Amino acid sequence: DAGITQSPRYKITETGRQVTLMCHQTWSHSYMFWYRQDLGHGLRLIYYSAAADITDKGEVPDGYVVSRSKTENFPLTLESATRSQTSVYFCASSEPFGTSGGHFSYEQYFGPGTRLTVT
Amino acid sequence: GQQLNQSPQSMFIQEGEDVSMNCTSSSIFNTWLWYKQDPGEGPVLLIALYKAGELTSNGRLTAQFGITRKDSFLNISASIPSDVGIYFCAGPPPWDMRFGAGTRLTVKP
Helix, strand or coil: CCCEEEECCEEEECCCCCEEEEEEECCCCCEEEEEEEECCCEEEEEEEEEECCEEEECCCCCCEEECCCCCCECCEEECCCCHHHCEEEEEEEECCEECCCCCEECCCEECCCEEEEEC | CCCEEEECCEEEEECCCCEEEEEEECCCCCCEEEEEECCCCCCEEEEEECCCCCEEEECCEEEEECCCCCEEEEEECCCCHHHCEEEEEEECCCCCCEECCCEEEEEEC
């Protein structure tokens, strides 16, 4: 299917366990992103990637690891899950293009989300 | 980093009414994005704005890029039940993207 998909959609794990959330996009977009969404905080950027093998931290990167060996995949790993990482995680992708304002835009398109509960 | 203040937090309106919401940032943006999120779904891009003063429409939705470049507005005309959801402002993409806390819209038939 075309678009951006995430798996699993729901995950329950225990404190201290490692868990990996998967993200796959079929548009060949250069940029990919991971956000978490918590009540009262909106969406916050965890990590992003500008291309395969290029990743960088966002606003809230602590406790997370990412990799991007292929353009279409951008997995997010919680190395040792904590209860504070209970959240809904969204993956997004983007391809820059020139705008009427004379700069590049990076409209982001989101996946359906993964609801993670850490017990 | 930029802070986005979005208001109102929630709105309860009657079907057919118009809706207005706004977003302000602590710094200048060169792009404003407006998203809608339905329950259990990811945000969906509604409108993108690229120039100060720009007014852009998408059906019954109209958004404006404030001339100070620190604010943006979203209007929904003649609301219908399917407008229910959470509306987010966001910007500037990509790597310093911030989202407002959202405006939760309820439409009563």
